[in-house]
Amino acid sequence: MITLNGVTKSFDGGTAFAVRNVSFEVPAGAFVAIVGGSGSGKTTTLKTINRLIDADSGSIAIEGTPIQAIEPHALRRRIGYVFQGIGLFPHMNVAANIGITPQLLGWRTEEIRARTIELLDLVDLPREFATRMPSELSGGQRQRVGVARALAARPSIMLMDEPFGALDPLTRDALGVNYRRLHDRMKLTTLMVTHDVLEAVLLADRILVMRAGEIAADGPPRELLNDHPDIEVRTLMDMPRRQSTRVQSLLENGATHR
Amino acid sequence: MTSEASAWTAAWRLLPEYVSEHVVLSACALALGLLISLPLTVLAVRCPRVRWPVLAFASVIQTIPSLALLALFYPLLLALSALTQKLWGTSFSALGFLPSLLALTLYSMLPIIRNGVTAIVNLPAPIVEAARGVGMTDAQRLWRIELPLATPMLMAGVRTAAVWVIGAATLSTPVGQTSLGNYIFSGLQVENWVSVLFGCLAAALLALIVDQLLGLIESGTARRSPLRIVLGVSILVVGFAFAALPRIGGSATAYVIGAKNFSEQYILADLIAQRLGQAGHASTQKTGLGSVIAFRALSRDELDVYVDYSGTLWANVMRRTDTPAREVVLKELTVWLEREHGIALLGSLGFENAYALAMRRDRAEALGIRTIDDLARQAGALQMGSDLEFFERPEWQALQTAYGLTFAGRRQFQPTFMYKAVRDGEVDVISAFSSDGRIAADNLIVLEDPRQAILPYDAVVLLSPRRAKDPALHHALASLIGAVDIESMREANLEVDREVGKIPPAEAATRLDSRLRNATLSP
Ligand SMILES: Nc1ncnc2c1ncn2[C@@H]1O[C@H](COP(=O)(O)OP(=O)(O)OP(=O)(O)O)[C@@H](O)[C@H]1O
Ligand SMILES: [Mg+2]
Numbered sequence: 001m002i003t004l005n006g007v008t009k010s011f012d013g014g015t016a017f018a019v020r021n022v023s024f025e026v027p028a029g030a031f032v033a034i035v036g037g038s039g040s041g042k043t044t045t046l047k048t049i050n051r052l053i054d055a056d057s058g059s060i061a062i063e064g065t066p067i068q069a070i071e072p073h074a075l076r077r078r079i080g081y082v083f084q085g086i087g088l089f090p091h092m093n094v095a096a097n098i099g100i101t102p103q104l105l106g107w108r109t110e111e112i113r114a115r116t117i118e119l120l121d122l123v124d125l126p127r128e129f130a131t132r133m134p135s136e137l138s139g140g141q142r143q144r145v146g147v148a149r150a151l152a153a154r155p156s157i158m159l160m161d162e163p164f165g166a167l168d169p170l171t172r173d174a175l176g177v178n179y180r181r182l183h184d185r186m187k188l189t190t191l192m193v194t195h196d197v198l199e200a201v202l203l204a205d206r207i208l209v210m211r212a213g214e215i216a217a218d219g220p221p222r223e224l225l226n227d228h229p230d231i232e233v234r235t236l237m238d239m240p241r242r243q244s245t246r247v248q249s250l251l252e253n254g255a256t257h258r
Numbered sequence: 259m260t261s262e263a264s265a266w267t268a269a270w271r272l273l274p275e276y277v278s279e280h281v282v283l284s285a286c287a288l289a290l291g292l293l294i295s296l297p298l299t300v301l302a303v304r305c306p307r308v309r310w311p312v313l314a315f316a317s318v319i320q321t322i323p324s325l326a327l328l329a330l331f332y333p334l335l336l337a338l339s340a341l342t343q344k345l346w347g348t349s350f351s352a353l354g355f356l357p358s359l360l361a362l363t364l365y366s367m368l369p370i371i372r373n374g375v376t377a378i379v380n381l382p383a384p385i386v387e388a389a390r391g392v393g394m395t396d397a398q399r400l401w402r403i404e405l406p407l408a409t410p411m412l413m414a415g416v417r418t419a420a421v422w423v424i425g426a427a428t429l430s431t432p433v434g435q436t437s438l439g440n441y442i443f444s445g446l447q448v449e450n451w452v453s454v455l456f457g458c459l460a461a462a463l464l465a466l467i468v469d470q471l472l473g474l475i476e477s478g479t480a481r482r483s484p485l486r487i488v489l490g491v492s493i494l495v496v497g498f499a500f501a502a503l504p505r506i507g508g509s510a511t512a513y514v515i516g517a518k519n520f521s522e523q524y525i526l527a528d529l530i531a532q533r534l535g536q537a538g539h540a541s542t543q544k545t546g547l548g549s550v551i552a553f554r555a556l557s558r559d560e561l562d563v564y565v566d567y568s569g570t571l572w573a574n575v576m577r578r579t580d581t582p583a584r585e586v587v588l589k590e591l592t593v594w595l596e597r598e599h600g601i602a603l604l605g606s607l608g609f610e611n612a613y614a615l616a617m618r619r620d621r622a623e624a625l626g627i628r629t630i631d632d633l634a635r636q637a638g639a640l641q642m643g644s645d646l647e648f649f650e651r652p653e654w655q656a657l658q659t660a661y662g663l664t665f666a667g668r669r670q671f672q673p674t675f676m677y678k679a680v681r682d683g684e685v686d687v688i689s690a691f692s693s694d695g696r697i698a699a700d701n702l703i704v705l706e707d708p709r710q711a712i713l714p715y716d717a718v719v720l721l722s723p724r725r726a727k728d729p730a731l732h733h734a735l736a737s738l739i740g741a742v743d744i745e746s747m748r749e750a751n752l753e754v755d756r757e758v759g760k761i762p763p764a765e766a767a768t769r770l771d772s773r774l775r776n777a778t779l780s781p
Contacts, residue, residue, distance in 0.1 A: 052391060077393030087388025091406050091482065149392065178501045 002026040002049060002157065002191060007058035009044055013055075018044040020213040021058070028063075031183055031190045033200035035236065036210030042193040043084055045210070046159045049191070050079045062157065077101055080150035084161040084193075088134040088144050094120075094145050095130040101153040119148035122182065124175065139166040144175070151182075158183075160192040164199070176203050185226075198240040201225065209233050264276030265452035268762040269441060273460065275542075279436040280464065281501035285425045287359050291366030291419060298367070299374035299412075300400060307377065315570055316368035323427040324365060331357035332433050332551065339558075351550065353560045354544065358430035358437075365426055366419040370458060371384055377408035413476035417469055422559070424465040428457065432519070434544045434555060435642045438464070443546040447519055449674050449755065450762060468494070494498045512540035513731065516555060516564030521754045521763060522611060522747065526565045526717070528767035530735065537734035549647065550574070559724040563731065566720055567611055569713030571595070573652040581656065584714035585609075591718075600723030605739035609693055609747045612715035613653045616690035616702040618680060629706040633687065634661040641667045643676050643685030653712055654689075660711035674755065693717075695752025717742070741774050749773075 002025065009019040019041040026032045034042045048054040049060055051072045060067045067075055088097050098119055099112040107115075120127050123144035134142055144168045150158060156171045163179075180203050183190050194200050200207050201221040209217040209224070217233040219222055225241075228234045295510050302309040319327070335357050339350050350356065369457040381404060389403040405412075441457025444450070462478055471490045513534055517527035524545055531541045544561060553575055566732050572578050576594055577617045586651030588606060595601040615630060627633050633640075642665040646652030648654055649668065657663055665687075671679055677696045680688045690704065692715070697704060719738065753761050761769075 032710055049433070050391065052387060072390075073393045073395045073398075075393075076391055081391045083384060083391060085384035085387075087384035087391070089385060089403060104393050104398065 001028045001061075001063050003059075003064075003233070004045075007045070007048055007055045007060060007061045009048060009053060009055050011039075017041075017213045019048065019055070022210075022213070022215055023058075024208060024215060024218060025167055026189055026191050028189050029187050030206065031180065031188075031204050032192070032206045032208060033204035034191065034193045034208045034210055035197055035200050036208075036216075040210040041213040042210055043161055044213075046081075046191065046193060049159055050076050050081055052081075053078075073104075077105055077153060077247075078155055078157070080153070080155040080158040081144050082150045082158070082159075082160040083162040084165075086146040088142055088145060089150075091132050092134075092135070093130065094125075094132050094137070097134065097145055098148045099151050100149065101138065105153055107153075115152060116148075119151060122151070122178065123148045124171070124178070140168065140171060143167060144183070147175075147179070154186075156187075156189060158188055158190045158192075160190065162193055162195065164193070172199070176225040179203075197236060201240060207237075209236060261728045265450055265762055266456070268764055269453055269456040272440070276436060276438050276457075277460065277464070278501050278503070278718045280424070280427055280438045280461070281498060282470075283358055283362065283430065283435060283437060284357065284420070284427045284464075285498050287362035287423050287427070287683065288366055288416070288420055290359065290363045291423070294363065295367045295370035295374070296624060297369050297379070298652055302371065302375045303378045303404075304396075313375065314373060315550065316371050317365045318732050320368045324361070325429045325432075327365065328358060328426075328433050331361050335360075336554070353555045353558075354434040354436075356543055357433050358427065358435040362423050362426055362430070366423045369415040369418035369422070370412065371415075374408060374412045375419075377411035378404045381407055410476055410480035413472065413479055417472040420468050420472055421465045424461060424468060428461050432548060432551075434516075434547055434551065434560070436542070436544065440545060443519065444524055444763070446632060446672070447521060447524070447546070449757070450760065453762070455478065467497075471497075492688045512542050513545045513562045513725070514560070515541050516547055516552050516561035517545040518544060518549055518552050518564075522691075524763035525754060525767045525770065526607075527751050529738070529771055530563060530565075530719075532767055532771055533738060534731075534734050537730065539730060539734060556720055556722050557601060559722045562722050562725045562728075563735070564720060565607065565717050567715040568606070568614065568718055569653070569715040571718075572713055577651065579656075581710055581713055584716060587714055588716060588718070595627050595720070596726075600725035600726055602721040604719040604721055604735060606716040607738060607742040607747075608740045609717055609742050609744040611691050611693040611717055611747075613648065613651075613712055614690050614692050614704040614707075615657075615687050616680070616697060616704050617687050618683075619701050619703050621683075621686060622703055622705075627705065629708050629709060630657065630661050630663075630711070633705055634663050637663050637665050637687075640665055640686040641669065641684070642687050642689075643669050643671055643679045644689040645673045645676055646670050648689040656711045656713075658710040677755075688707050693747045693751060694755070695748040695750070696755055697747065699752055699756060717747075738774075741777075742770075743777075746770060746773050746777070 005023050007019055008017060010017045022045055031165045034045065036042055038072070044053060048055045049067070051067055060077070062070070075232055089100070095116045100115045102112045102115060116130060120129060125141060125144055129137070134145070137145065143163065147163050150160070164175055167175060176199060182188070192204070193208070205223065206218070206220050207224055208215055211232060216230055217228055224233065224237045228237060281746070298312055302312045332353065342348055342350065385403065385407070386399070389399040394402065426440055427437050430437050431439035431443045438461045441453045441460065445453030445457060471494050474486050475490035478484070478490060515527045515530050517523040527543050527545060531543060534541045544555070547555065549570065552561065552564055553566065556564060568584070568591055571589050571591055576591065592603040595603050615633065617627060622628070625636055627636065649670070669679070669685060676688050677700060679685045680702065681700050690702065692704065696702070697739050719735060721728065721731060750766045753766045753769065754763050
């Protein structure tokens with residue numbers, strides 16, 4: 001369970017707010033997606049939860065414990081985090097990257113090796129990739145290693161910032177579905193940032209829409225898809241439907257209504 | 259054998275000792291520099307507020323000429339040593355290795371710190387953030403991410419530092435540390451260009467080799483090739499061990515012979531070494547020392563024996579301003595040195611190397627100058643040349659008080675260049691030395707000193723407090739006392755100082771030695 005209450009963060013001492021008075025709760029086992037425009041504060045919100053950024057005010061709790069009460073590195077080892085910029089360690093091979101948190105936690109070597117293979121299978125990478133260096137991977141492959149690294153220490157909470165952004169649509173869809181299954185099976189609690197409304201709608205139990213650092217809407221996909229009072233939220237959530245209408249009319253009339 | 263060929267062989271013979279000292283000094287300085295620089299680098303990275311002061315400090319040190327930095331450490335350590343003597347009753351040697359080590363260590367820091375800080379501060383932000391994100395502590399991030407990723411650039415800094423240190427280590431000779439610089443300094447002194455060239459080439463070659471090996475390690479860290487790293491490190495380690503080997507074993511019991519920075523001193527040091535060698539005693543030499551440094555080093559047992567001059571000691575060490583007769587000077591000096599410093603004045607070698615004013619014979623005759631009185635009358639139109647210390651010396655003051663000398667201009671030279679200047683007419687009068695072979699060879703005349711302003715300068719053998727009663731030393735050197743006449747010394751000096759057909763000091767010492775033996779055999 002993740003609980004945010006009135007979380008506010010400004011990078012310039014209070015003139016502009018990256019995140020402003022944000023409150024929400026992700027119950028244990030829930031899969032929540034955050035959508036919103038560029039610069040709306042999604043990444044900042046995620047980072048305040050594992051203390052990569054310290055909020056200016058408001059309170060955050062994990063499983064009921066205020067995060068200030070936990071050592072930052074201990075907190076971070078408990079929470080899987082997928083970075084928007086991936087951030088693989090260029091001097092370590094894929095296996096070492098994936099196994100880093102278990103290693104920090106003092107797992108045994110064989111345990112780590114077994115876990116690495118399991119995760120390579122899960123994110124659909126060949127096992128031989130274990131010995132490759134990050135520079136020898138494609139962007140999408142790197143992203144999958146990033147997801148595997150976040151999952152490695154079997155965290156109960158996952159924070160994912162655009163985890164499937166650099167993948168082709170087929171892989172993206174497959175990996176999303178795979179992950180959702182894993183989430184259910186392992187009873188994970190997931191908070192995922194995505195630019196793709198369709199992805200959010202199809203994977204999440206609940207969607208948060210952020211705008212200018214604030215929560216503009218919060219509800220299950222069905223609810224947000226049906227005539228939300230806020231015009232911007234409506235336009236955003238309507239996106240998949242408008243696109244499918246355009247595809248439909250292409251098929252019927254040979255032209256799209258742009 | 260031609261003189262060049264003999265100079266080469268003489269240089270070759272000294273190579274193991276010089277390289278060994280040079281390598282050990284440079285390696286220690288670099289290791290110590292690394293040991294200090296790395297924590298400073300981390301500090302500068304973690305606390306942006308101290309970053310600027312740390313880098314500024316390292317930069318400022320770099321702007322101090324390395325020779326001056328080395329020279330500054332001697333008095334500093336001397337004061338420190340006096341302090342520890344007072345506080346804990348133990349002192350340490352302020353000469354040679356220690357000041358050189360400290361100065362070179364400071365000198366090595368800038369490239370290491372600057373490269374290290376730049377490398378770590380400029381690491382890609384996502385990587386650093388990911389390191390925090392996966393749950394690393396500050397220390398883990400440093401050891402697992404930041405330092406490994408900064409290593410190639412850090413190694414590049416170490417490489418630069420190594421080349422600087424190896425180059426600057428040649429300047430540690432004047433503070434009493436043997437290095438490849440001994441070739442250069444002694445070569446400059448006696449105009450043995452083969453020796454100078456040899457020293458420069460050896461130092462450059464050493465720097466080049468070390469640079470290449472560190473480069474191998476650097477590329478190994480950059481390409482993550484353990485083979486290169488292991489290869490580079492092992493060659494460096496083996497090379498160091500090989501170079502350090504001659505130092506270990508033996509030299510602890512060897513006598514340390516000192517020499518100031520002019521030809522006669524080099525020859526006499528070699529002469530003493532040869533006499534000790536013939537008596538079966540090992541010796542090492544610390545040559546090219548400043549006059550004051552040599553005496554202090556002896557009084558602190560950092561040297562065991564060297565030759566000084568009675569007048570120098572009388573005026574500079576005893577700080578006497580009167581000018582008594584030579585026997586009086588010698589007697590009082592012997593008593594005073596024994597009483598104040600525990601130093602034994604073994605005796606006079608038998609010749610004087612006095613300060614004297616000398617002119618070209620033709621010039622002096624043209625001007626009608628024979629005595630310093632004659633000179634004083636015309637000094638206002640004449641140029642005076644001197645060595646680097648003469649104008650600071652009491653002899654100069656004594657001359658001025660006695661004769662009221664005021665020259666049109668005064669210039670200072672290395673002794674060798676001073677003789678050139680008077681020969682070429684650049685200066686009219688020089689502060690010559692009476693034992694200098696060039697006085698006769700250059701057709702100079704020494705001006706008479708009717709008012710006896712200049713002190714007697716008998717060459718005397720001094721033994722350190724620790725060795726003052728050393729029977730072996732007394733026995734081995736007794737035969738030199740009163741045995742070196744001025745003509746023999748002049749000849750030996752000339753053999754080293756002359757422009758064509760010059761020979762290395764060690765060879766001149768051998769010839770002098772055999773001349774002295776022949777003289778004693780056939781009275
Ligand atoms: N370290 C920082 N220093 C200063 N400003 C920052 C910093 N990080 C984020 N911001 C600002 O805070 C605001 C929110 O940024 P954030 O990264 O949370 O946006 P986002 O919703 O993740 O955007 P995107 O979809 O482009 O990733 C932006 O205006 C951004 O410029
Ligand atoms: Mg973002």
